Amino acid sequence: MVVEAKACRIKDLGLHVGGNVEVKGWVHLVRQHGKNLLFITLRDGTGFTQVVARQGISGYDNLIEVHREAAIRVIGEVVRDERSPYGYEVRARHVEVISPSSPTIEEEYQPNSSPDVLLNKRHLVIRGEKTSSILKYVAKVLKYFREFCEERGLVEVVPPLITRAACEGGATLFSIKYFDEIAYLTQSSQLYLEAALPALGNVYCIQKSFRAEKSRTRRHLTEYTHAEVELAFINFDELIDFTEDLVIHLVQRTLEEDEWILKKLEVDDLNVPKKPFKRLTYREAVQKLKDEGVLIKEGDEIDESMERRLVDQLGEPLFLTEFPASQKAFYFKRKNGDITLSMDLLVPHVGEIIGGGMREDDHEILLLRLKEINANIEDYRWYLDLRKYGSVPHGGFGLGVERTVEWILKLPHIREACLFPRLINRITP
Numbered sequence: 001m002v003v004e005a006k007a008c009r010i011k012d013l014g015l016h017v018g019g020n021v022e023v024k025g026w027v028h029l030v031r032q033h034g035k036n037l038l039f040i041t042l043r044d045g046t047g048f049t050q051v052v053a054r055q056g057i058s059g060y061d062n063l064i065e066v067h068r069e070a071a072i073r074v075i076g077e078v079v080r081d082e083r084s085p086y087g088y089e090v091r092a093r094h095v096e097v098i099s100p101s102s103p104t105i106e107e108e109y110q111p112n113s114s115p116d117v118l119l120n121k122r123h124l125v126i127r128g129e130k131t132s133s134i135l136k137y138v139a140k141v142l143k144y145f146r147e148f149c150e151e152r153g154l155v156e157v158v159p160p161l162i163t164r165a166a167c168e169g170g171a172t173l174f175s176i177k178y179f180d181e182i183a184y185l186t187q188s189s190q191l192y193l194e195a196a197l198p199a200l201g202n203v204y205c206i207q208k209s210f211r212a213e214k215s216r217t218r219r220h221l222t223e224y225t226h227a228e229v230e231l232a233f234i235n236f237d238e239l240i241d242f243t244e245d246l247v248i249h250l251v252q253r254t255l256e257e258d259e260w261i262l263k264k265l266e267v268d269d270l271n272v273p274k275k276p277f278k279r280l281t282y283r284e285a286v287q288k289l290k291d292e293g294v295l296i297k298e299g300d301e302i303d304e305s306m307e308r309r310l311v312d313q314l315g316e317p318l319f320l321t322e323f324p325a326s327q328k329a330f331y332f333k334r335k336n337g338d339i340t341l342s343m344d345l346l347v348p349h350v351g352e353i354i355g356g357g358m359r360e361d362d363h364e365i366l367l368l369r370l371k372e373i374n375a376n377i378e379d380y381r382w383y384l385d386l387r388k389y390g391s392v393p394h395g396g397f398g399l400g401v402e403r404t405v406e407w408i409l410k411l412p413h414i415r416e417a418c419l420f421p422r423l424i425n426r427i428t429p
Contacts (some may be wrong), residue, residue, distance in 0.1 A: 027069060
């Protein structure tokens with residue numbers, strides 16, 4: 001008997017209660033109840049549902065040997081059922097196996113397998129309910145970042161990932177052979193965003209950035225998603241105000257739209273930060289750490305553990321500002337000689353998620369800075385030109401998307417916020 005059915009995504013099942021639907025997806029879990037009844041958890045990327053299959057329906061025999069991750073097609077009636085973990089279930093009338101799954105699937109990994117095993121099997125692990133939910137939320141953060149920028153009239157651009165001009169210094173550069181030349185993977189798109197300002201006005205981008213940092217912390221990736229902004233005709237306080245508004249927007253939109261994942265991950269204390277965020281200058285932060293018995297002196301870098309000490313006890317975002325020039329890149333504008341107009345935004349559980357500041361807009365000063373670091377001036381000639389043809393006060397920042405997700409969802413490690421993490425000892429899959 002042919003049953004008429006409407007093709008349906010799992011997220012839309014509630015619109016078809018009492019009707020027949022055709023659903024296609026992957027088997028997430030199979031439970032046999034007695035000899036004549038199967039409960040199948042099915043997913044299709046939009047959600048999960050329970051399929052109830054009784055012996056005697058068309059195609060039932062094909063399900064007896066079906067394994068997790070098999071792709072199947074189901075035709076059946078949508079029924080509202082409060083006992084179902086998903087609120088609805090599909091009572092199958094016909095089932096077809098589109099593609100089987102190997103029985104070895106259960107031997108590939110377990111949820112409590114070691115981090116190395118889980119990373120080796122990342123292509124399978126991402127199919128899990130928790131991991132796929134986190135990755136969907138990453139997409140939401142990108143959406144919220146874009147809508148914030150678009151609402152404020154910023155234009156999205158797509159800068160190159162291959163460059164000759166190092167943005168953050170040579171120690172963390174990945175070099176590549178570019179035909180007969182040596183080139184580098186970008187550490188930041190900032191220089192190109194600065195070039196776009198006079199053409200397009202305020203701009204932003206969401207691109208990959210690469211840092212060859214030999215760090216094994218729970219917040220470091222060698223390739224990460226960098227959401228960057230560059231703004232013209234602003235001052236330092238206006239830049240910080242813009243940054244605060246962005247962070248508030250990301251949290252606010254999460255609370256409005258994403259209660260589902262906060263509940264799933266048991267995040268019950270996410271609150272919208274209040275303006276103005278607290279600020280400490282670098283010198284004030286060093287003194288505060290010294291007062292608490294931390295071994296640090298002026299000129300030392302404030303490392304991750306120190307950042308966490310400063311911000312975790314506060315329990316809300318904290319700006320560190322006015323870093324010494326020795327700790328910041330050549331392009332930062334300075335005040336009072338050796339002090340930069342720079343800022344890092346620290347958040348509890350992670351530390352720094354945003355870094356930025358004002359850019360040097362004087363041609364001669366910038367040229368001197370490049371000479372001081374022994375840069376190849378020709379590689380930066382185009383960047384210097386920006387200071388010759390209508391240079392204006394400007395600044396910007398970059399937000400680490402994975403770190404931001406790690407903070408909001410309280411993830412134990414940044415690798416959980418990344419589709420396929422690139423770490424110091426990890427370049428596959």
